[in-house]
Amino acid sequence: MGTVVTIDVYTTDATGGEDASRQLATARALLQRADAVFSTWQPHSPVSRLRRGEITCAQAPAEVSEVLEQCAVARELSGGWFDPWAMPGGIDPTGYVKGWAAQRALGAFRASGVCGAIVNAAGDIASFGDLGGGKLFRAGIADPFSPGRLAEVVYLSRAIATSGTYERGNHLIDPRSGRPAARVASASVTGPDLGLADALATAVAVAGETGLDLIEALDGYEALIIAFDGRRRWTENFPFAPHAALPLSPSVSGSGEVAPVG
Amino acid sequence: MRRTPIVITATFAGLAGVLAFHTTPAKLSLGALPGASGTVQPSAAASSGSSQRAQRAAGASSPPRSSPTAKAKPGATRTVVGPAVNYNFGVLSVSVTVSGNKITKVGIASLDDGGSQRSQFIDQQSIPILIQETLQAQSANIQGVSGASYTSAGFQQSLQAALHTLGFQ
Numbered sequence: 001m002g003t004v005v006t007i008d009v010y011t012t013d014a015t016g017g018e019d020a021s022r023q024l025a026t027a028r029a030l031l032q033r034a035d036a037v038f039s040t041w042q043p044h045s046p047v048s049r050l051r052r053g054e055i056t057c058a059q060a061p062a063e064v065s066e067v068l069e070q071c072a073v074a075r076e077l078s079g080g081w082f083d084p085w086a087m088p089g090g091i092d093p094t095g096y097v098k099g100w101a102a103q104r105a106l107g108a109f110r111a112s113g114v115c116g117a118i119v120n121a122a123g124d125i126a127s128f129g130d131l132g133g134g135k136l137f138r139a140g141i142a143d144p145f146s147p148g149r150l151a152e153v154v155y156l157s158r159a160i161a162t163s164g165t166y167e168r169g170n171h172l173i174d175p176r177s178g179r180p181a182a183r184v185a186s187a188s189v190t191g192p193d194l195g196l197a198d199a200l201a202t203a204v205a206v207a208g209e210t211g212l213d214l215i216e217a218l219d220g221y222e223a224l225i226i227a228f229d230g231r232r233r234w235t236e237n238f239p240f241a242p243h244a245a246l247p248l249s250p251s252v253s254g255s256g257e258v259a260p261v262g
Numbered sequence: 263m264r265r266t267p268i269v270i271t272a273t274f275a276g277l278a279g280v281l282a283f284h285t286t287p288a289k290l291s292l293g294a295l296p297g298a299s300g301t302v303q304p305s306a307a308a309s310s311g312s313s314q315r316a317q318r319a320a321g322a323s324s325p326p327r328s329s330p331t332a333k334a335k336p337g338a339t340r341t342v343v344g345p346a347v348n349y350n351f352g353v354l355s356v357s358v359t360v361s362g363n364k365i366t367k368v369g370i371a372s373l374d375d376g377g378s379q380r381s382q383f384i385d386q387q388s389i390p391i392l393i394q395e396t397l398q399a400q401s402a403n404i405q406g407v408s409g410a411s412y413t414s415a416g417f418q419q420s421l422q423a424a425l426h427t428l429g430f431q
Contacts, residue, residue, distance in 0.1 A: 008405060120406045131405070142409030153404055162409035188408060243403070 005031055005102065009109060010116040010131055023112055027105035027119070034101035037061050040092060051090035071096050074196055078203035079214050083175035099161055099198025102126045106194075124161040124201075126194035138241050144185040144226055151186070151226060153243040159194035163187050163201040164226075174206050183208025184225040190239055191221035209233060 007027060037060075039045040046060040057065055071084045071093050084093045102121035106128065109117040116129025118137060130136050136157065140150035144164050154160060163172065164186035174181035187204035189197045204211030204223050215223035216235045224234040234240075 006406075118405055123407060123409050125406045125408055127405075137406075138404045140404045140407045142407055144409070150404075150407070151409075154408075156405065160408045164409065186409060 005105070005122070006118075006120045007105070007109075008118040008120070009114050010129065011114040023108045026108040030105045030108060031101055034063075034097060034104070037063060038067070038093065038097045038101075040094060047091075047093070051092070067093050067097060067100060070100065070195060071199070074199035074203075077196070077214070077218060078200055078211070079207070080175060081203035081207040081211055081214070082199045086175035086178060087173055088178055095202045096195050096199045098122070099124050099126070099159070099193075100195035103159065103194040118156075121194075124159075124194055124198050125156065126159045127156050128158065136241075138243075141186070141188050141224070145230065150243075152188075152224065152232075153241045154188075154190065154224075155239040155241045156190075157239065158190070158192045159197045160188060160190045161194060161198040161201040162189075163198075163205040172202065172206050181206055185228050185230075186226040187211065188224045189215060189221060190223075191218075197221065 007024065036042070037045060038047045040048055040051065042048060046055065046064055049055045050057065050060055050064065057068060068084075068091075071082075074096055075083050075085075082095060084091050084095065098121050102119045102124060103126045106117060106119040106126040110128060114129065115132040116127065116137065118125060118127040123142065125139055127137055136155045138153055139156040139160055141152045141154065141160075141162055143149040143151040164182065164184070172180060172182045182205050184205055187201050189201040189204060191197045191200070200211075200215060200218075200221060200223070204215060204225060207214070208225065212223055212225060212233055212235060215221050222235045222238040224232060224238050226232055
């Protein structure tokens with residue numbers, strides 16, 4: 001994966017600290033393992049060998065099959081807009097793996113007495129619990145047009161993933177053409193599982209408004225898109241949070257109904 | 263509610279990681295953390311009895327240093343330098359500046375890498391992320407940023423390439 005992961009742990013007592021430290025080691029091992037197995041950059045990783053046809057899925061570590069099964073589910077739920085099998089250069093589950101690995105790492109903290117934890121894998125965030133006392137986590141969504149600024153703030157109940165072209169150029173591939181494509185500047189998806197949210201955010205960024213309809217039909221998942229002209233559209237229950245420096249809701253009022261984007 | 267971060271930098275396989283640990287009300291004994299050899303600094307907040315702040319780097323290989331202002335009054339600006347950390351390819355230490363209850367600056371305090379391209383990699387890729395995320399999260403009363411606005415164009419590709427070029431396994 002080659003990315004930066006930050007882990008935040010919230011607790012109300014000191015013993016949580018000892019637990020959290022042990023669990024950090026577990027989380028780190030899980031991330032290391034995911035990197036070793038799924039890296040498309042390390043030529044000898046199982047996934048690299050799978051891509052070259054040197055091994056079969058059955059010969060790869062068990063989690064490869066697990067991830068590919070989940071990728072197939074994500075492909076179906078996304079109407080084919082997320083498709084690791086349609087990537088140039090061979091099967092590439094990277095769009096699912098980063099979120100999946102962060103979600104697994106988060107699981108390491110679940111049994112402890114902490115009131116909440118957040119794993120942020122370079123902008124894709126998995127969490128459970130809260131700040132303590134029922135105070136919800138809040139997450140910012142990066143402004144695709146202005147580095148270092150936030151476009152929106154959301155309540156973070158479980159996971160959020162954001163995909164767009166602004167961050168690393170044209171890395172989004174349209175599975176229907178096999179060519180780089182994105183129809184919005186930024187697409188964010190919230191939901192219970194970061195692996196799926198990650199895949200769906202990629203799908204919506206490529207599909208544009210069509211993708212929004214797909215998410216609306218999915219239980220537990222919500223989406224926000226920011227068009228190239230800056231206008232927003234979102235699903236009905238997207239968890240906007242108020243923020244002093246931001247309007248309470250996006251620039252145009254109303255729930256999920258903003259002028260169609262060009 | 264006062265939350266106080268403990269910033270731990272660690273080298274993951276192909277990953278750089280930061281653990282922030284927040285307690286309410288804080289009574290954390292860092293000495294209890296495996297490998298936590300030091301840098302527990304009573305913070306401005308701790309001196310008022312409500313919390314404790316510390317900063318360390320994982321895999322510590324040398325004692326930490328701290329500025330003479332470690333016992334400053336509440337609200338004062340302090341800079342703490344973490345212990346030098348052995349990476350696979352060198353040694354670095356991280357500095358954190360806190361003002362009152364906020365981290366205002368995160369940076370590399372020292373870097374001994376034998377003069378290779380890794381200092382460039384660390385400066386240009388890893389550290390801006392940590393700095394931006396730390397500052398932005400505090401300034402907006404949020405616990406994270408989705409979408410990685412803090413990264414430069416081509417971040418992930420170049421980071422991956424750099425990590426593997428550098429033998430960051």
